[in-house]
Amino acid sequence: MKPKEIVIVGGGSSGWMAAAYLNAALNRNGRTVARISLVESPDVSRIGVGEATVPSINHILAVIGIDEQEFLKRVDGTFKQAIKYVNWLAIDGSQYYHPFNRFRDSPIDRSGLNWLMSDRSVPFAHTVSAQPALCEANLAPKMAGPWDFGPPLTYAYHMNALKFADFLCEISIARGVKHYLDHVTDVEMAENGDIEAVVTRHGHRLEADLFIDCTGFAALLIEKKLGVAWVDCSQWLLCDRAVTMQVPYAHHYPGYVRPYTTATALSAGWVWEIPLQSNRSLGYVHSSSFLSDEQAEQELRRFEGDHAAQLDTRIVPFKVGHRAKSWVRNCIAIGLSGSFIEPLESTGLYLSDLATVMLTEHFPYGDELEPLAFRFNRIMTNRFYEILDFINLHYCLSRRDDSDFWREIQKPDRITDRLKAKLDFWRSKPPSPTDFEDQFFPAMQDTALPSGGLPGDHRSPKDTGSLFGVDSHEAILYGMDFLREECAQWFGQSRPPTQIAETIAGRLKIAPQKLPPHDWWLQRAVGMPVYESASTPPDSEK
Numbered sequence: 001m002k003p004k005e006i007v008i009v010g011g012g013s014s015g016w017m018a019a020a021y022l023n024a025a026l027n028r029n030g031r032t033v034a035r036i037s038l039v040e041s042p043d044v045s046r047i048g049v050g051e052a053t054v055p056s057i058n059h060i061l062a063v064i065g066i067d068e069q070e071f072l073k074r075v076d077g078t079f080k081q082a083i084k085y086v087n088w089l090a091i092d093g094s095q096y097y098h099p100f101n102r103f104r105d106s107p108i109d110r111s112g113l114n115w116l117m118s119d120r121s122v123p124f125a126h127t128v129s130a131q132p133a134l135c136e137a138n139l140a141p142k143m144a145g146p147w148d149f150g151p152p153l154t155y156a157y158h159m160n161a162l163k164f165a166d167f168l169c170e171i172s173i174a175r176g177v178k179h180y181l182d183h184v185t186d187v188e189m190a191e192n193g194d195i196e197a198v199v200t201r202h203g204h205r206l207e208a209d210l211f212i213d214c215t216g217f218a219a220l221l222i223e224k225k226l227g228v229a230w231v232d233c234s235q236w237l238l239c240d241r242a243v244t245m246q247v248p249y250a251h252h253y254p255g256y257v258r259p260y261t262t263a264t265a266l267s268a269g270w271v272w273e274i275p276l277q278s279n280r281s282l283g284y285v286h287s288s289s290f291l292s293d294e295q296a297e298q299e300l301r302r303f304e305g306d307h308a309a310q311l312d313t314r315i316v317p318f319k320v321g322h323r324a325k326s327w328v329r330n331c332i333a334i335g336l337s338g339s340f341i342e343p344l345e346s347t348g349l350y351l352s353d354l355a356t357v358m359l360t361e362h363f364p365y366g367d368e369l370e371p372l373a374f375r376f377n378r379i380m381t382n383r384f385y386e387i388l389d390f391i392n393l394h395y396c397l398s399r400r401d402d403s404d405f406w407r408e409i410q411k412p413d414r415i416t417d418r419l420k421a422k423l424d425f426w427r428s429k430p431p432s433p434t435d436f437e438d439q440f441f442p443a444m445q446d447t448a449l450p451s452g453g454l455p456g457d458h459r460s461p462k463d464t465g466s467l468f469g470v471d472s473h474e475a476i477l478y479g480m481d482f483l484r485e486e487c488a489q490w491f492g493q494s495r496p497p498t499q500i501a502e503t504i505a506g507r508l509k510i511a512p513q514k515l516p517p518h519d520w521w522l523q524r525a526v527g528m529p530v531y532e533s534a535s536t537p538p539d540s541e542k
């Protein structure tokens with residue numbers, strides 16, 4: 001078989017993830033299925049803000065063959081076991097966790113129902129996972145020596161995505177990926193409508209069978225050349241920019257590195273706190289219709305405290321939406337050129353990762369592209385809307401009314417029809433696993449995909465439920481106090497105290513002997529510097 005030629009345009013984290021993964025997954029056992037080149041512009045900067053990930057990143061790392069400790073050293077990485085949401089329900093310090101691990105102690109999982117039947121005196125996530133308490137104690141999800149703490153704790157990472165791209169670049173080049181540091185100035189078309197070649201400023205003309213557009217929001221191939229439309233979803237997710245800030249530990253070390261991401265709701269959006277090894281990355285994701293850049297910057301500085309007055313900030317605009325089709329003819333858009341949903345559940349790198357894995361699974365060994373593209377597009381669109389609904393859910397259940405933004409976000413027009421159907425259904429019975437298998441949400445059956453439906457694809461808009469299933473939905477729904485009134489009707493006003501499963505309580509009892517502090521693990525295992533704590537930790541109260 002003659003190897004397929006692949007040209008990737010763009011060297012951000014998507015471009016290099018695609019290069020390294022395709023090379024590792026396709027070219028195995030001495031057989032070269034694909035010859036890969038990557039061209040990236042020295043003039044157009046990449047996006048890197050200090051990213052949080054989801055556990056699927058571990059698949060990418062395993063296939064490429066990256067050692068975890070080496071990875072953490074190279075990407076300024078730390079562990080992430082959960083997201084902690086603060087002030088989303090009301091502006092009263094209320095908080096809840098979305099942990100990665102979920103405990104089950106019987107073949108039929110009644111933990112959601114048990115919690116609903118109780119008096120809610122313990123937050124839901126604490127009753128089904130040890131991770132919220134482990135996060136509060138700042139413990140690592142790893143032991144200092146071999147693991148003997150029962151079932152493993154599921155985790156992802158916080159990382160510097162630019163360092164990740166650089167690391168993957170080094171690995172890819174060493175394994176034979178050709179690298180051009182050059183600006184693409186032209187895209188040449190073949191007579192049949194395929195892309196034939198990209199041409200660079202320094203005179204390279206790169207022909208290929210497949211072109212992967214990883215040029216970020218510029219979307220040089222898929223949009224500028226092939227004219228594939230961007231389907232805007234800003235009606236449902238209003239945030240369109242972030243003001244970011246890096247708080248270096250050298251001067252502002254609060255005395256711990258949290259093993260989780262914090263998402264605190266502010267007046268017109270929310271701020272992420274992503275702990276890296278060398279600093280804390282902060283970003284105020286907000287809506288420019290409700291807040292100017294200056295107001296957002298001031299609010300972020302107030303949030304962080306006096307010491308933030310001198311720290312630099314940066315504005316990062318973004319748009320929420322997806323390509324009508326990510327794979328058209330011989331061009332596949334991966335990364336920000338293909339889709340973006342605001343970063344609340346850390347799905348940016350995940351969508352690049354998914355597209356790369358799906359391209360490998362749907363790789364065209366022959367000449368026929370159309371059926372592969374159809375299936376690929378359907379998977380990517382379904383997953384996009386699944387995530388869109390899930391992020392929409394975080395906002396629409398809020399009871400905040402302290403700003404125009406929060407009042408607007410709760411209006412019916414700001415909630416997707418699919419999510420409305422799901423919430424209505426779950427008001428008649430709580431969510432359960434099969435809801436996510438056959439997607440039985442009665443009101444959804446005749447709803448068309450909002451302006452993003454694929455031609456010839458007249459299916460009902462079904463979610464796949466495979467990234468955010470029942471566990472994740474329960475964490476958000478019950479964290480946001482869903483079904484409070486219904487439960488009073490169903491189960492009465494006076495309900496028994498909430499119980500934590502004995503297995504979780506037992507695990508938490510021995511956790512301090514088994515699991516080291518997250519900082520300590522990072523210092524010992526991957527050489528994180530030992531910082532001096534600030535005398536008055538600026539965010540010890542948060």
Ligand SMILES: Cc1cc2nc3c(=O)[nH]c(=O)nc-3n(C[C@H](O)[C@H](O)[C@H](O)COP(=O)(O)OP(=O)(O)OC[C@H]3O[C@@H](n4cnc5c(N)ncnc54)[C@H](O)[C@@H]3O)c2cc1C
Pocket residue numbers: 009010011012013014015039040041042043044045046047048049050051052053161182183184185214215216217218220241242283316317318334335336337343346347348349350352
């Ligand atoms: C505010 C914000 C917060 C985010 N937070 C998270 C998070 O917490 N977790 C997460 O998983 N993801 C997050 N993301 C997403 C994540 O940062 C991106 O998915 C990631 O950076 C991938 O971007 P990319 O590689 O698609 O594009 P980019 O990083 O923009 O890279 C584009 C590449 O294309 C090249 N290029 C452009 N034009 C040309 C040309 N003419 N010729 C050659 N090369 C060209 C550029 O040089 C660059 O190399 C966030 C994104 C934003 C905007």
